Amino acid sequence: MTMIQQDIIPTYCAVPPGKRLYAIGDIHGRYDLLKQLLEMIRIDAGTAPAGFEKVLIFLGDYVDRGADSKRVLEHLSGPPPAGFTMICLKGNHEDMLLQFLDGEGAMMSWLKNGGRETLKSYGLNVKNLAVSRVTDEIVENARRELRAAIPGSHLEFLCSLDLIHLEGDFAFAHAGIKPGVSLATQKELDLIWIRDEFLKSDADFGKVIIHGHSVTSLPSIKANRIGIDTGAWRTDVLTCLALEGQERRFLHT
DSSP: OEEOOOOOSOTTOOOOTTEEEEEEOOOTTOHHHHHHHHHHHHHHHTTSOTTOEEEEEEOSOOSSSSSOHHHHHHHHTSOOOTTEEEEEBOOHHHHHHHHHHHTOSOHHHHIIIIIHHHHHHTTOOOGGGSSSOOOHHHHHHHHHHHHHHSOHHHHHHHHTOBSEEEETTEEEESSOOOTTSOGGGOOHHHHHHOOHHHHTOOOOOSSEEEEOSSOOSSOEEOSSEEEOOOOHHHHSOOEEEEEETTEEEEEEO
């Protein structure tokens, strides 16, 4: 299905000639929706002119909250679909997962924000992590069990994720960018975590920013950004922004 919304992005904004880009919003463990959307993209890509490069750009937050984080990572860590190149960006939930595996950061915060579902997808018993008083020992045991259960290919994928990607007049990042800072000097913390300072800014960022991270019921289209996190894990709506030349349109589950 294609969603059409009023487009207020400047008409001169375009991707490089000979390319069709597909940016995919936050998946959050919804492998079922990922498969459905990729099939829609495959069909749509069949209409691209001969010789066009077709690029999948995943905006991060592949894990947590939904039931099938392991299957999502298994799919994304493999080869791209035939006829596509694939770029995968890092989200804050991938960062929290990596910190949990390393025994760093606020591990309980990750568990409360969807981490338990990720552990369960790898076959771990999470009953002890659902009680009101979770001890450090229980958390440490879960960390060791996850390290033993997660395939090396998944870890390699998580550690190889890009933070920002540029294509023509567009830049892609999980959460957004910090206003007033050049794209070349953005910090990882902002690229995967920023919210209000970016969302409320009407600044010209130099490129239109395509992002996820902040949930809206429909794509959020502003003059300087397009947000495509439509809360797939709870709404069943996983959104893709298709870009070709100056054309912009949406596909969604």
